[in-house]
Amino acid sequence: MRETRGFKIYRGVTLTVLGLFVLIPLYVMITSSLKPLKDVQGAFTWWPSNLTLAPFVDMWKTVPLAKYFVNSTIVSVSATVFSVAIAILAAFAVSRFKFRGRTVFTTTVLSTQMFPGVLFLLPLFLIFVNINNSFGLQLVGTRLGLIITYLTFSLPFSIWMLAGYFDSIPRELDEAALVDGCGPMGALWRVVLPAARPGVIAVAIYSFMTAWGEVLFASVMTTEANRTLSVGLRQYSTQTNIYWNQIMAAALVVSVPVVIGFLLAQRHFVAGVTAGAVK
Amino acid sequence: MAVATETATPAPAKRRSRLEHRPGLNRWLPYALLAPAVLLELLIHIIPMLVGIWMSFVKLTKFFIANWSAAPGAGLNNYKVALDFNNAVGQGLLKSFGVTVAFSLVTVAFSWVLGMAAAVALQPEFRGRGVVRTLFLVPYALPAYAGILTWNFMLQRDTGAVNHVLHQLHLNDGKTFWLIGGNALVALITVAGWKLWTFAFLTLMAGMQSIPRDLYEAASVDGAGNLRQWRNITLPSLRPVNLVLVLVLFLWTFSDFNTPYVLFGTAQPPAGDLITFHIYNASFLTWNFGTGAAMSVLLLVFLMIVTGAYLLVTGRRSRRA
Numbered sequence: 001m002r003e004t005r006g007f008k009i010y011r012g013v014t015l016t017v018l019g020l021f022v023l024i025p026l027y028v029m030i031t032s033s034l035k036p037l038k039d040v041q042g043a044f045t046w047w048p049s050n051l052t053l054a055p056f057v058d059m060w061k062t063v064p065l066a067k068y069f070v071n072s073t074i075v076s077v078s079a080t081v082f083s084v085a086i087a088i089l090a091a092f093a094v095s096r097f098k099f100r101g102r103t104v105f106t107t108t109v110l111s112t113q114m115f116p117g118v119l120f121l122l123p124l125f126l127i128f129v130n131i132n133n134s135f136g137l138q139l140v141g142t143r144l145g146l147i148i149t150y151l152t153f154s155l156p157f158s159i160w161m162l163a164g165y166f167d168s169i170p171r172e173l174d175e176a177a178l179v180d181g182c183g184p185m186g187a188l189w190r191v192v193l194p195a196a197r198p199g200v201i202a203v204a205i206y207s208f209m210t211a212w213g214e215v216l217f218a219s220v221m222t223t224e225a226n227r228t229l230s231v232g233l234r235q236y237s238t239q240t241n242i243y244w245n246q247i248m249a250a251a252l253v254v255s256v257p258v259v260i261g262f263l264l265a266q267r268h269f270v271a272g273v274t275a276g277a278v279k
Numbered sequence: 280m281a282v283a284t285e286t287a288t289p290a291p292a293k294r295r296s297r298l299e300h301r302p303g304l305n306r307w308l309p310y311a312l313l314a315p316a317v318l319l320e321l322l323i324h325i326i327p328m329l330v331g332i333w334m335s336f337v338k339l340t341k342f343f344i345a346n347w348s349a350a351p352g353a354g355l356n357n358y359k360v361a362l363d364f365n366n367a368v369g370q371g372l373l374k375s376f377g378v379t380v381a382f383s384l385v386t387v388a389f390s391w392v393l394g395m396a397a398a399v400a401l402q403p404e405f406r407g408r409g410v411v412r413t414l415f416l417v418p419y420a421l422p423a424y425a426g427i428l429t430w431n432f433m434l435q436r437d438t439g440a441v442n443h444v445l446h447q448l449h450l451n452d453g454k455t456f457w458l459i460g461g462n463a464l465v466a467l468i469t470v471a472g473w474k475l476w477t478f479a480f481l482t483l484m485a486g487m488q489s490i491p492r493d494l495y496e497a498a499s500v501d502g503a504g505n506l507r508q509w510r511n512i513t514l515p516s517l518r519p520v521n522l523v524l525v526l527v528l529f530l531w532t533f534s535d536f537n538t539p540y541v542l543f544g545t546a547q548p549p550a551g552d553l554i555t556f557h558i559y560n561a562s563f564l565t566w567n568f569g570t571g572a573a574m575s576v577l578l579l580v581f582l583m584i585v586t587g588a589y590l591l592v593t594g595r596r597s598r599r600a
Contacts, residue, residue, distance in 0.1 A: 116534030
């Protein structure tokens with residue numbers, strides 16, 4: 001591509017239009033979170049009549065947001081930790097060993113990504129109910145049920161992405177570790193894993209994002225005790241009022257950690273996503 | 280690291296990893312490593328899928344939920360109800376299917392075009408490229424419900440930003456309903472596209488980075504303009520990326536649940552009645568789980584046929600090229 005005059009005009013127009021498309025909702029989200037309630041109940045304005053931080057204070061009282069925050073954090077962090085650990089083991093097997101059933105495994109696991117969640121939502125719900133009835137292990141309405149469910153959501157993609165990363169690490173490195181007296185697991189822990197750190201970070205962020213943003217299963221599998229943010233945020237709409245300023249404040253607060261994490265790791269993430277697509 | 284260089288030299292002769300030279304360990308270790316992943320995939324995905332297929336053949340109404348394994352068989356009855364386009368359930372499914380097809384095709388096209396436009400614009404280096412790129416990724420990084428709730432607020436009739444802007448530009452009277460009635464599909468496509476196009480952008484941009492620079496230079500010397508270069512170099516080089524991207528975008532949009540659910544709540548307008556949402560409502564609002572399961576199986580079969588056909592057609596074409 002040459003930077004002709006025409007191209008510069010094209011670039012200017014495209015980036016302006018798309019920039020506005022991306023930015024306006026973010027702008028509305030941020031400014032509305034700084035508006036008093038009467039501002040968001042009347043006609044739309046670009047700027048608050050009265051700049052206030054009150055929504056950020058009140059949002060914790062209107063809805064038990066702190067509790068949902070804790071629930072979401074526990075569920076997402078646990079799901080991420082288990083998902084990444086399990087994905088590392090599986091990806092190591094796929095990348096470093098030839099064994100019977102390898103292709104079947106990778107194909108099956110990847111194809112589960114294709115299934116819409118609504119397909120196994122109800123059966124899973126019923127299976128969880130049955131597990132409770134037969135073993136007394138409560139999975140519906142507890143964080144454990146959500147953790148187990150969510151950790152499988154990011155698993156296929158994590159295995160696929162990590163196996164790609166492991167493949168790019170020279171085998172001579174883990175062979176050297178074996179010569180030095182490490183077992184295979186020692187080679188994974190001391191050599192492969194440190195070399196694949198960017199991939200591990202990217203996968204962890206992806207897992208966390210998946211769990212943090214999940215809506216469908218959270219709406220069915222949660223009760224008041226284990227409710228997560230994705231469902232809890234709806235409760236700012238009551239019979240009499242919709243606290244839009246508080247909703248926007250809460251949406252902003254729940255987004256910031258994820259967005260920052262993602263933007264920090266975006267390079268690794270992009271590399272991982274496209275490695276498979278380009279091959 | 281010092282050790283690595285020592286042993287790296289004699290290695291190239293044998294390609295196989297040393298891990299594989301330990302027959303005893305080699306036999307069970309990979310399976311042990313896979314076991315947790317396999318167990319969880321079975322528990323959360325595979326077994327529920329099989330149970331779902333079984334459910335579609337039994338009479339699973341609210342009377343049998345508590346003791347669902349005792350539900351009486353229904354044969355093909357659930358499928359007959361779902362596919363009987365003369366009754367309300369079948370009509371609802373057919374209509375929802377049509378809405379979803381329209382939604383998916385338009386959203387995928389919309390996202391691809393925006394993603395391509397942005398990726399091309401950002402192809403040459405310029406000052407501020409990194410900033411723009413990062414900015415464009417924010418909608419993707421935002422938790423789905425946070426972004427959709429913001430759009431919900433912006434699409435409110437009397438207090439929303441969308442009507443305000445359109446009115447100021449004299450494009451409407453500022454009184455358009457977006458979340459009920461016929462415009463719901465437009466709202467749905469805009470919101471889903473807002474989130475999705477940045478993924479298309481990300482993928483296309485990374486794909487473009489692997490196109491050799493000298494191809495463009497050679498074309499420039501031959502006098503090809505930017506548009507020709509795009510058509511004759513960029514587009515063909517991106518074919519493998521595009522094949523995967525379009526399929527993934529289609530599968531995602533076709534099974535999108537978050538957008539309608541957060542945007543409309545449980546009372547969906549008919550014009551925005553996407554299929555997963557329709558199945559969810561059919562199952563959980565009317566407690567007719569057998570029919571819901573039959574609809575789910577039909578959806579799965581449809582997605583598998585589309586995927587298979589797509590891979591077949593595109594696979595053949597790219598082999599010929």
